Amino acid sequence: MSRSASSEGGWITTFADLMTLLFCFFVLLNALSTQPKNCGGLEQFLSDNRAQFIKYELRSTKLSCIVSLPQDFLFRSGGAVLKKGAYEALSPLFFQILKIPEHKSDLLTVEGHTDNVPMRSKKFPSNWALSSARATIIASMLINRIKYPENSISIVGYADTRPKVSYSDSTGSPLSGSALKIARKINRRVEIILTTPPKSIEESSLLFGENN
Numbered sequence: 001m002s003r004s005a006s007s008e009g010g011w012i013t014t015f016a017d018l019m020t021l022l023f024c025f026f027v028l029l030n031a032l033s034t035q036p037k038n039c040g041g042l043e044q045f046l047s048d049n050r051a052q053f054i055k056y057e058l059r060s061t062k063l064s065c066i067v068s069l070p071q072d073f074l075f076r077s078g079g080a081v082l083k084k085g086a087y088e089a090l091s092p093l094f095f096q097i098l099k100i101p102e103h104k105s106d107l108l109t110v111e112g113h114t115d116n117v118p119m120r121s122k123k124f125p126s127n128w129a130l131s132s133a134r135a136t137i138i139a140s141m142l143i144n145r146i147k148y149p150e151n152s153i154s155i156v157g158y159a160d161t162r163p164k165v166s167y168s169d170s171t172g173s174p175l176s177g178s179a180l181k182i183a184r185k186i187n188r189r190v191e192i193i194l195t196t197p198p199k200s201i202e203e204s205s206l207l208f209g210e211n212n
Helices: 005-032 039-048 084-097 127-144 175-189 201-208
Strands: 057-060 064-070 107-115 153-157 190-197
Touching: 039 084, 039 153, 084 107, 084 127, 107 127, 127 190
Parallel strands: 107 153
Antiparallel strands: 057 064, 064 190, 107 190
């Protein structure tokens, strides 16, 4: 075989290898971007115990399972002390989360959300302070009473900046009366976010490059 023919064959082989690598890379990126978070075990538990968790809402994103807990059975208006019976209502859910394999290494974020009624009490000068305090109380319960891994928990307070339902109607006019009351009730909540953590810094670097 001539040297030119050999060179041409080597080029084709290299090109084919490159195309194979690119194909694998894009398949991997597509899988990462479209594969939803597995919330099946949690969904099954809530379904099997529907009567007990009728007010809990589960939704999912690509990376997270989100459990929305209405504030009404957790805290009194304007307060951040757990109501009597709140621990008994919450603990079965979190003990179960610790048993579900797909959540074993998840990061857990406790989000506090208030309604849009201004908060100016001596203890809580704003809804920011109130929502953060409520998230802290739930996180402390998880760590101290349920023995949830401390290094996997974080807290955040959003005040009234992320309402679940709008305070405006379809025409853009502010809600009033019973409609406003219902919206505020829905928006007062604590949300538990279970998120898949990065596998490792090294794996992230292989896919997306190092941040130097």
